[in-house]
Amino acid sequence: MRPRQGLIETFSTFVTFTEDYFDRWMSDSKLRRSMDRCLKTQPKPPVSEKFWVHFWHKKWQTSSSEAQGHLLAYLQEACYWSAHKTVNAGFAGLHLSIADLFQIALTQAERILKGFNPDRGSTLKDYASVAFKSIIRDLLRQRRETDICSDWALLRKLSQKRLRESLQNAGINDEEQLEQYILAWTGFKTLYVPTQATGTRQLNKPDPDTWEAIAKFYNIERETQLSPKTTPASPATLERSLTQCAKWARLYLYPTVGSLNIAKSDSDTREIVEDLADPNEPMLAELIAEEENQDRQTQQVQLKHTLTTALERLKPDVLEILRLYYEQGLTQQDIAQQLDMKQYTVSRRLTKARETLLKALAQWTQNALDGELTSEAIAQISTLLEEWLYSYSWK
Incomplete structure (x- = not known):
């Protein structure tokens, strides 16, 4: 997999596969323009990946579909490598590919975003790598269990909560209709399941007498639990309903693999500028100010x-000269008299100490700030050093 280059590509491109192998990064034009616009309209745009993860995650919490798109793009590598490692470790079996597991895991991206807490210190990429791997393996175990269960064994294993979720996932949102399915399932669990041996994954279909009993249970209970308008149900109707419930549960527990990585083309005329993030919005300005303040404090x-480290490496007599000069405000002549040494010795040692400290400060500037040591920069560093020495708490 080719590493992505730069912030725009990192937050706006998606994996494409060719025969189960990574093919290329596909750019989403809307997300690309969103990132480009955010970066270009800031005088000094933040360049750290961590900042933009924080920004888009915070914006995602306000139900922003745009932010979700950027974060989904960002999570591509973590998801891909989790799927890749799972297949290589032999957990997926022969019937699931890297692309299959990648798409399965990506359907759970919202769980990753909900579970991520930037205040705990870990990065989203590290958190997602662990979480995706765990999600994939849980789903695989769940699928193995689901695949080897008969419809009736699966219905026995389901909780009412999972059954309701399966029905809602299938588009059954009418509460009265949901209650009808749940009541039929309750009759099955109450009258048939207790009569069967536990532990078997190939539970047989109830016999006709049991279906008659389930129908009787349903029609009695519906009078108190369902709407008066609900019609009585026959054994055949309940059998069909529960068979359908099992199919929906199987689809819910192991969704059909489908690509979420559908990038919009440049010709998408439905795109509107108002959907893009306003780079001048308060949240972005606040985060930039917050990061700049944190950077200043860190620096x-x-x-x-x-x-302080450079000072501690100086000889005690040199430190004393610096203390007398910067803390006491003595002249070089006064220092020479107090320490009983020549004035030129004081001057030489003072100059050499400044050079040592200036060299340490210049090295830090290059390493920490990527600063170029021009003559102007050196002059500014020298001024900064003088100010620091005057304000230093000498012992």
């Missing part, structure tokens, strides 16, 4: 550590 801590 101040690093700067203090760098200069």
